[in-house]
Each structure stands twice: as structure tokens, then as C-alpha cells.
Amino acid sequence: xxxxxxxxxxxxxxxxxxxxxxxxxxxxxxxxxxxxxxxxxxxxxxxxxxxxxxxxxxxxxxxxxxxxxxxxxxxxxxxxxxxxxxxxxxxxxxxxxxxxxxxxxxxxxxxxxxxxxxxxxxxxxxxxxxxxxxxxxxxxxxxxxxxxxxxxxxxxxxxxxxxxxxxxxxxxxxxxxxxxxxxxxxxxxxxxxxxxxxxxxxxxxxxxxxxxxxxxxxxxxxxxxxxxxxxxxxxxxxxxxxxxxxxxxxxxxxxxxxxxxxxxxxxxxxxxxxxxxxxxxxxxxxxxxxxxxxxxxxxxxxxxxxxxxxxxxxxxxxxxxxxxxxxxxxxxxxxxxxxxxxxxxxxxxxxxxxxxxxxxxxxxxxxxxxxxxxxxxxxxxxxxxxxxxxxxxxxxxxxxxxxxxxxxxxxxxxxxxxxxxxxxxxxxxxxxxxxxxxxxxxxxxxxxxxxxxxx
Numbered sequence: 001x002x003x004x005x006x007x008x009x010x011x012x013x014x015x016x017x018x019x020x021x022x023x024x025x026x027x028x029x030x031x032x033x034x035x036x037x038x039x040x041x042x043x044x045x046x047x048x049x050x051x052x053x054x055x056x057x058x059x060x061x062x063x064x065x066x067x068x069x070x071x072x073x074x075x076x077x078x079x080x081x082x083x084x085x086x087x088x089x090x091x092x093x094x095x096x097x098x099x100x101x102x103x104x105x106x107x108x109x110x111x112x113x114x115x116x117x118x119x120x121x122x123x124x125x126x127x128x129x130x131x132x133x134x135x136x137x138x139x140x141x142x143x144x145x146x147x148x149x150x151x152x153x154x155x156x157x158x159x160x161x162x163x164x165x166x167x168x169x170x171x172x173x174x175x176x177x178x179x180x181x182x183x184x185x186x187x188x189x190x191x192x193x194x195x196x197x198x199x200x201x202x203x204x205x206x207x208x209x210x211x212x213x214x215x216x217x218x219x220x221x222x223x224x225x226x227x228x229x230x231x232x233x234x235x236x237x238x239x240x241x242x243x244x245x246x247x248x249x250x251x252x253x254x255x256x257x258x259x260x261x262x263x264x265x266x267x268x269x270x271x272x273x274x275x276x277x278x279x280x281x282x283x284x285x286x287x288x289x290x291x292x293x294x295x296x297x298x299x300x301x302x303x304x305x306x307x308x309x310x311x312x313x314x315x316x317x318x319x320x321x322x323x324x325x326x327x328x329x330x331x332x333x334x335x336x337x338x339x340x341x342x343x344x345x346x347x348x349x350x351x352x353x354x355x356x357x358x359x360x361x362x363x364x365x366x367x368x369x370x371x372x373x374x375x376x377x378x379x380x381x382x383x384x385x386x387x388x389x390x391x392x393x394x395x396x397x398x399x400x401x402x403x404x405x406x407x408x409x410x411x412x413x414x415x416x417x418x419x420x421x422x423x424x425x426x427x428x429x430x431x432x433x434x435x436x437x438x439x440x441x442x443x444x445x446x447x448x449x450x451x452x453x454x455x
Contacts, residue, residue: 001141004198007050008091019051026096026142049091052202053137053146056097057104057180058189060084067180068100068112068130071325072306081178082213083147083189083206090205096143098133102327103297104151104182106130107395108384109158111329116386121163121424121455125383128158134192135162145193145202149179151186152285153378153402156414159192160427161383163416163455165444166192167199170434171409172217174203175210183292184215186285186406196415196445200227203437219435226438232446236372236439238263238430239273244401249381255417255426259375262417262450268443271371276363278400280356285403286396287340287353294337300325332392361408368433373443375430377401378414382424402429411437413444416453425455 002010002018010018054060057067059077061084066072084094101111109117109132117132119125120140127136131148134155138146139162148155150168159166168190179189191202204225210216240260245253263270302308302321309320326334340349367374378401389395405412412431420426430447432440 001144001194003194004050004052004145004201007144008201010050015050022051022142029140029142049088049093050144051093051095052087053096053098053134053143054084054094055131055134055146055148056100057149058083058147059178060094063097065097065180066113066306067104068102068114069325069327069330070113070307071300071302071321073113075306079178082175082210084178086206086208092205096137098131098137098146100133101130102330103180103293104130104149104154104187105293105329105333107153107157107398108386108389109133110386111327113327118386119162119383122383122422124385125424126161126386128161128379128383130154130158131166131192132158132161135159135164135166138162138164138192138194145191145198147189147206148192149182149187149189150406151182151289152399152406155190155192156378156402156412156427156429157399159414160378160416160425160429163419163425163427163453164192164194165196165199165413165415165448166190167203167413167440168405168411169203169207169437170217170411171406172215173207173411173435173437175208175213175216177210177212181296183289184296185292186289188406196413196441196448197227197230199413200230200441203227203441217435221435224438226441229438230445231442232266232449234439234442234446235267235269236443236446237269237271237370238443239271239367239371239374241275241374241376242272243274244278244376247380247400248377251382251420251426252377252380254420255428256375256377258451259417259428259447262447263375266446266450268446273367273371273374275367276360278404281360281404281407282396282400284353284356284360285399285407286336287349288357288407290333290337291341291350292337294334294341297326297330297334329392357407360404364404364408364410364433372436372439373430373432375428378427378429382420382422382426405431408434410434411440413440415444415448417451418453419455
């Protein structure tokens with residue numbers, strides 16, 4: 001598969017040939033279920049540019065966009081998300097909705113209405129979630145690149161599981177207009193690519209201020225292109241957190257040691273630091289995310305969007321539509337969110353979670369006074385076998401390394417470091433201070449070159 005950077009240099013005739021070859025490859029690999037059949041043809045792509053895949057919760061005008069849920073069956077997007085318009089402006093066309101956990105609530109892509117997606121490195125394993133479909137198609141060579149969304153690690157974890165690069169921007173760097181909301185103060189759209197340079201190029205295309213998004217940041221550097229200034233030779237100070245490895249597998253510990261050696265070999269300064277126990281991150285995240293989800297998903301009532309079930313009264317229509325339309329994991333998070341927002345529990349749970357969130361942000365700010373980047377695991381282990389995570393609590397705990405980044409609104413990038421003995425990718429993440437995407441990409445490019453990962 002050619003890279004995004006290479007695709008941008010194709011002539012029109014070469015692009016036509018590439019699209020034809022790509023369509024044949026997608027058809028041959030349809031069993032991967034990374035794409036949803038309704039939109040997996042390049043004939044349905046929007047525009048004439050370079051095709052990249054789009055997660056099923058990002059609005060593309062004229063497409064069926066369902067967030068992997070039964071309740072949105074029949075919904076056709078009436079407008080384009082801002083990121084889609086930005087892609088068009090840069091010669092990119094949207095093609096192929098990629099599978100995802102229902103409403104981005106999951107870590108395996110198994111909660112999708114359309115069924116599970118297979119990991120391209122081992123079809124018995126999950127590709128991660130919730131952006132598992134986007135990671136799978138890039139990892140399988142069925143797409144040059146893809147867009148995903150990251151609420152608590154939903155870009156970085158599947159990228160790590162599928163051996164690709166996944167980047168979560170600073171909160172407010174990329175417009176959320178047209179993104180199906182899970183938790184509004186945490187969600188961010190980001191690139192999923194074959195390498196760090198492509199991630200920087202795609203990030204540049206979709207980032208920037210948007211008047212349609214009240215959370216979009218207007219900054220003096222909004223038009224700055226990090227891909228034009230990539231410098232893998234920059235000498236950076238990188239923090240490693242030994243305590244993070246206490247719950248990690250031997251594969252992750254080995255990859256962490258490999259990455260530390262690679263950073264030192266590239267000339268970076270590596271220092272050991274400590275952070276607060278990540279168990280507090282888990283608590284603050286799931287209280288915050290479920291509270292916001294219960295509010296955001298209230299709009300799906302069988303009246304305004306998608307599938308509607310009949311009933312003898314308006315209340316019956318609401319009840320039947322939501323009961324049949326939402327899956328178990330979505331119902332579970334709505335119930336938990338309603339509980340933490342309910343009278344008598346709001347102060348005990350939601351308010352306390354916001355205080356903890358502030359502490360998490362302060363801890364990062366203090367650490368970034370001394371270092372440029374933080375090296376962290378992405379997940380406690382490599383990709384799970386399909387059906388392995390039966391306990392919801394076990395699934396929630398699998399996000400332990402990624403969610404603090406979203407709570408603090410920071411940018412982070414996952415990249416593959418090595419394969420384990422079962423030939424499954426082991427990915428790690430670099431974390432930077434808010435709006436320091438240039439530093440993040442420079443450090444990631446340096447690490448990528450030094451480890452020279454191959455599947």
C-alpha cells in the first residue's frame with residue numbers, strides 16, 4: 001500500500017488506476033468486516049480525490065451514518081462534518097464507513113450492530129475499539145489512512161493492536177462538528193495512518209478553528225503545518241513512568257524497554273518520573289463519560305433520528321425504540337450516567353470526578369515543566385481474543401493508560417514498537433503538553449525511525 005504522502009503526488013491517471021486496484025482488494029477481503037457493505041464501494045465515495053476511510057460516527061452527506069447502532073438504521077446524513085469538508089479542500093475523498101463499537105462505547109469493536117471486526121494481524125483477535133474498523137482497514141492495507149475518534153483511547157488502542165499509527169489531537173484542535181457525540185468534553189477526531197509522517201499530514205488537513213464548534217480553539221498557530229516542520233533530529237527530554245508497568249504484560253514491558261533504548265540511541269534524554277495512581281483516572285473518566293453520554297444519547301428517542309418502534313403512547317414509542325435500538329453496553333453506560341447525575345448523587349460522584357480531573361491535569365502540567373514528552377503503554381497487553389473480555393469492568397480497566405490524556409485534553413500518538421513472539425504488534429504512546437503537536441510528531445518520528453518496525 002502506498003503512503004498518503006506518496007498518494008498526494010499521483011497523477012489523475014495513476015489515481016484512477018490505484019482506486020481500481022484498491023476496490024478489487026477491498027472486495028477480496030470483505031470478510032474482514034472492517035467496512036460496512038452499504039458504503040464500501042469507491043463508486044459511493046465523495047469526490048474525486050485520494051480515498052481514505054471514515055469511522056461510522058462522522059457525518060458524510062448522503063451516507064448512512066449509524067455509529068454502529070440499531071437505533072440509527074435508516075438515518076442518512078444531511079450534511080458533512082467539518083473534517084470531511086477539510087478533506088475535500090485538500091484533495092481527499094471519503095469512502096467506506098468503518099465499523100466501530102456502538103456509539104464508541106467499547107474496546108473491541110464487538111458491540112457493533114454489524115458484528116465484530118477481525119484483527120488483520122490475527123483474525124482470531126479483536127482490532128481494539130472503538131475505532132477498530134478504521135485500524136483494521138489501514139492495518140490490512142485496504143485503506144491509505146482513516147479517520148477515527150478518541151474519547152478515552154479509541155484511536156490509540158486499536159492502532160496499537162493493529163500495528164499502525166494513531167494520533168489523538170489536543171482537545172479543541174480538530175472540530176467536533178459532525179461527530180456523533182459520546183462524551184462532549186472528551187471526544188476528538190484524529191488520524192489513523194501507516195506511519196508518523198502520514199499522521200502529521202492528515203492532522204494538518206483536519207485541524208484548525210471552526211466557528212461551528214464552540215469547543216474549537218482559536219489560536220495564533222491554528223494555520224501552522226507541523227508536517228512542513230517535522231524534525232526527527234530534535235533532542236527532547238522524555239519521561240518514563242516505571243510504576244505504569246506494574247499491571248502490564250511481559251510483552252509490553254519488553255517493548256517499553258526497547259523504546260527507551262531507542263530514544264537514548266536517538267540522542268534524547270530519558271528521565272524516570274512518577275505520576276498519581278491511574279486507578280483514579282478510571283474512576284474520574286467513567287463517571288464523566290457516562291454522565292455526558294446519558295445526556296447526549298437522550299436525543300435518540302425514535303422520533304427525530306433513525307429507527308422508530310410503534311407504541312400505544314409517546315412514552316411507549318420512546319421505551320420500545322430505545323430498548324430495541326440500544327445494545328447492552330450503551331444501556332449500561334446510560335444507566336450509570338443517569339445515576340451519577342441524579343439528585344443526591346451529583347455531588348458525591350460527578351462533582352468529585354471533576355475535581356479529580358483537575359488534579360490529573362495539574363499533575364501533567366507539573367511534569368511538563370520538566371520534560372517534553374511522556375512515554376507510556378497504550379494497553380496492558382496485546383490484542384485480546386474475540387469474546388475474551390466478557391466482564392465489562394475488565395474492559396473498562398483495559399483503558400487505564402489512555403484515559404488520563406482525554407481527561408487532561410492532551411495530544412498523544414500511538415505507534416508500533418515491535419511484535420511479540422506470536423507476531424502480534426505491541427504499541428506504545430508518546431504524550432505531549434497541550435497544543436505541542438509539533439513536539440509530539442517530532443519525537444514520534446524519531447522513535448519510529450530508530451525502532452524501524454515491520455510487521
